[in-house]
Amino acid sequence: MEGKQLSVEGLTMYYKTMRGEVKAVDNVSLPLLKGETVAVIGESGCGKSSLAKAIIRLLPRNVSVYRGTVLLNGLNLMELSEEEFARKVRWVKITYVPQAALNSLNPVIKVGDQMIEPLVLRLGIAKREAIEKAAEALTTVGISKDFLNRYPFELSGGMKQRVIIAMSLTLRPNLMILDEPTSSLDVLTQASIMNLLKAVKRDLKVSMMFITHDVSLSSELADKVAVMYAGQIVEFSSADRFYLEPKHPYSQKLMQSVPTLRRDKELAYIPGSPPSLLNPPKGCRFYERCSLKFEKCEVEPPTIPVDKVSSVKCWLYG
Amino acid sequence: MLALRVKTVSEPLLSVKGLRKFFEVKKGFLGGKAYLKAVDGVDLTVAKGEAVSIVGESGCGKTTLGKTILRLYSPTEGSIKFDGRDVTRLKPKELKWYRRETGLVQQDPFGALPPFMTVRRILEEPLIVHGVKSGRTERVRRVLEKVRLTPVEDFAGKYPHMLSGGQQQRLVIARSIILEPKMIIADEPVSMLDASVRVEILQLLEELRKQYGLSVIYITHDLSTTRYFSSRVYIMYAGHVVEHAETKEILSKQMHPYTKALISVIPDPDPLNRFVTRSIPSGEPPNLLNPPKGCRFNPRCPSLINGVCNVKEPPLIEVSKGHHVKCWLYD
Amino acid sequence: MSVKLLKQLSTYKSALIGLTVILALVAISVYAVVAIPYDKAALLWRAGEQQWLDNPRNAMPSWVSLLTRRSLPETLILDTGKPQPGVSKAVVPVAGRFSRVKIEFSFNYGYDDFPSELNVFFKASFNASPPLVTVHWVKPNGEDVTLKTLQIPKEGSYYVSNDDALAKELRSALSGKLNKTIEYEVPVTTLLFAVEDEDLLNPGTAKVMKGAYKLWMEGSAFETGVDVDAKLTVYGKVYGWAGTDHLRRDLGIAILWGTPIALSFGVIAAVSIALIQMFIGAVSAWFGGSVDTVTQRVTEIIMILPFLPILIMISTFYKFNIWVLLLVVIALSVFGGGVKNYRAMFLQVKEFPYVEAAKAYGAGSFRILTRYLIPKVLPTIIPSVVLSVADFVFLEAALAILGLGDPLTPTWGKVINDSYRNGALYKGLYYWVLEPSAMLTLTSLSFAMLGFALDKIFNPRLKEM
DSSP, X not given: OOSEEXXXXXXXXXXXXXXXXXXXXXXXXXXXXXXXXXXXXOOTTSSHHHHXXXXXXXXXXXXXXXXXXXXXXXXXXXXXXXXXXXXXXXXXXXXXXXXXXXXXXXTTSOHHHHHHHIIIIITOOOHHHHHHHHHHHHHHXXXXXXXXXXXXXXXXXXXXXXXXXXXXXXXXXXXXXXXXXXXXXXXXXXXXXXHXXXXXXXXXXXXXXXXXXXXXXXXXXXXXXXXEETTEEEEEEEHHHHTTOOOSXXXXXXXXXXXXXXXXXXXXXXXXXOOOTTXXXXXXXXXXXXXXXXXXXXXXXXXXXXXXXXXXXXXXXO | OOOOOOOOTTOOSEEEEEEEEEEEEEOSTTOXXXXXEEEEEEEEEEOTTOEEEEEOOTTSSHHHHHHHHTTSSOOSEEEEXXXXXXXXXXXXXXXXXXXXXXXXXXXXTTTTSOTTSOHHHHHHHHHHHTTOOSSHHHHHHHHHHHTTOOSHHHHHTOOGGGSOHHHXXXXXXXHHHTTOOSEEEEESTTTTSOHHHHHHHHHHHHHHHHHHTOEEXXXXXXXXXXXXXXXXXXXXXXXXXXXXXXXXXXXXXXXXXXXXXXXXXXXXXXXXGGGOOOOOOOSOOOOTTSOOXXXXXXXXXXXXXXXXXXXXXXXXXXXXXXXXXXXXXXX | OHHHHHXXXXXXXXXXXXXXXXXHHHHHXXXXXXXXXXXXXXXXXXXXXXXXXXSOTTOBOTTHHHHSSSOOOBOEEEETTSOOTTEEEEEEEOSTTOXXXXXXXXXXXXXXXXOSEEEEEEEEEOSSOOOEEEEEEEOTTSOXXXXXXXXXXXXXXXXXXGOHHHHHHHHHHHHHHHTSOXXXXXXXXXXXXXXXXXXXXXXXXXXXXXXXXXXXXXXXXOSTTOEEEEEEEEEOSXXXXXXXXXXXXXXXXXXXXXXXXXXXXXXXXXXXXXXXHHHHHHHHHHHOHHHHHHHXXXXXXXXXXXXXXXXXXXXXXXXXXXXXXXXXXXXXXXXXXXXXXXXXXXXXXXXXXXXXXXXXXXXOHHHIIIIIIHHHHHHHHHHHHHHHHHHHHHHHHHHHHTTOSOTTSOOHHHHXXXXXXXXXXXXXXXXXXXXXXXXXXXXXXXXXXXXHHHHHHHSGGGOOO
């Protein structure tokens, strides 16, 4: 793998609500090499979707803090103006497939028209050229070109998701961020989408950030794994190591709670629930529910490198 | 009218035979009726104290099957016998006892709880409906302790939105057992919960099952959990049960091509997964308004026997003890 | 839950303003009901002119004096029946059956404007021969003018300001004094109170002669045991805090009493219609099938019927009071569009998992309807109920303005109707229109502001962060 595609350093994003300030993304750092896939794993409310939106600058209306560095091929995206970002980066260099994206297809507009819309309107590409690109993208995801003239309701769930993925590939972005791309799909359809993403990764060499709560599913694409908890990344590891030997107590417990199909294991669960992002505890945020805690954990642990690639945010490794 | 109870020792608690549930759908403005064949000929038994899983993808009819068994729908054809009594054709008024003997745990924990009622009130409702006049507070307390929503005083006055997802689902389970039923149907009880909480809920159900001799029917799309929480598995596809056997048997020796496909695509956490392209049967589950002739899986089946599979519906064949497959390959 | 609601509400300034105004209106209503019980108010309002004889006609509210630079006159009453300084009466028997009658009224007049009317009311007790007196008028400059010689009636009045003969006489006298012809018909009140100079020639510039005035009468009574009482009423141009209408009624009563009537009409209509519609929608949605079909078709038919024309039609045959009107409005609105809204809500809610759970543990239809569906839907209808209060308040007023309402009850709409019928705007009597309109606007605005804020709270999609 060559150089860094994406380098996130200290990315922080808070937003204000009636009940206080939600610290959704708290000082997150994340490297992504070219052609690599990083899986961001976490449960509901950990901030993984907010992280994706923070990277692609789709900030909520009530954002209060937004700082850090996001380097895409060396270019610091945080320094770009909103207009520049929209023109040069969003949908051009980085694409974002949000959760339940297949529901965001406009039911009264033909598939083809929806696919070419951002190209023609925002990027000023000529219509004929845009249609060609769209047709090419559809073929890449295994859908016949005929579907350019069909309406979304004529497609099944799996096909709609393929169309979404096709849309995000039309301009051959450097980085694709996928947030739970298979959550509402059946097991078999899910597997076919994963096959597609594997092919995209292999043939088009697109770097991917794959956000999911499904630990088993993440192993289908991940070269590296980042575990998020309460707005922070608590472990970053290579896939080879992570799935066999997670290091952070949370990752370990999480792995223990995943039922495996092919072998028996002792299942465990984590009692309690994650801390509120309104007022996260000082010190290690997993302290309350950790069975390996000790005194030092009352102070927030730094991110401690474990080897050339991996790091853990836990005093056990300090 | 109550049927005579005829009970033998080995008779299963629940016995479903040839169950069909069709939904009438109006076609076009001028009518013409079509039927959505959601459940089309299902046999199922559950013994006392046994946990059984019904596994399938969305649209396969597993939820409809569960609701029909609970008589939330009226069966179109077939029979349902519970505890020796035939409940297939009973009218709503005659089913009150059945409601007491069965419980339902639904998928959406928050949606399953009335947002304007307190925890105590939610648990008292089934008791009030069944005319339990005294001792309600005590029963509420006991059941809250059972599901570990303690201290009881703290939780009794709370509203559902004040609880976490896991706590809400535990409350739903508490409500389903407060009438001391014999059988619980849990429809995707953990699919909306976080991974780290799922095991807690499933272990709770398992504990209750063992303690009270409850029969549990799990309806799920997640085969992985069946390994740990049920003794037998029914695989459903397009309204049919295509295979059923003991859990261990099915997970080690699948027979039906669909089951095989299902098992092969479900990943375990394994870093080598990313290099593997899985073979998947092409196509989509069929439209139940107009299912394919013969075996419903035939358009997608890699082992299709032309002229047989797409002409006649296969029977349920017993391949080995307790292991049945609905497939011509085993005729 | 309601504490949370109040907290959320307090973040919207408009809601706070609306709520404050509504509370003020409620306070006014309570005061109105307590200070002037309904029976008394109705009696007062429906009483004939006799009740209101002491009030000026179409008088402006007193505080108008503060706005204009001129001080406007208030009504001055001097009554021999009520001993006061400036009033003297003497009935002195003289030879035989005769008595000398002398009555004097003295007062100071310092206003910048002329009185609207001048009247002397008489009450005398005699057998057959009425006493005969000559009425004089003394201006501050000492000038004494004979007004009229008249017979005192047992009960009656000498309407000085309407005395045309006197007017002609005074006018010609004035023309003589000024040596100029007066172009317009100078009213008696002006002639009696004005400074007699060139300014009198134009109606707008006439000046009031300020100072001590006297109206006195002297004459004879021709029987024994005769008693005479007189009351001088110098009608002002302002009265009270709300002014008066064409029947001299104190508009304050109507404005005050209009408040509880408007509020109760609006609230009762809004709440009862919403509740009944909700119930119909619930039953229709829950039972489905033929119940649903029939209910919906009935609703649609009634929705198409024109509400206002039917009301007009009914009211031309039957004159009803305001509470019957309320009942008719409710009856006509019950199968309205709200039924469809609520039915849609119930169709949604009945599919909720907790309803299914209730079926699974054996709850019956009635229980599910009343304990599970309605409590879920009820909070969401609150904003529209609050908003519709404003509609019904306006409806009542609109009906009154069209002449359909209750002619005997003091409501804001009736006041506007009276003002319209009597050409208030044409005559420049703006207060008569503005006061009830302001109350209507205030009431509707306050409910609207509260309603919109509630809507934002209950409808999270409209929420601003």
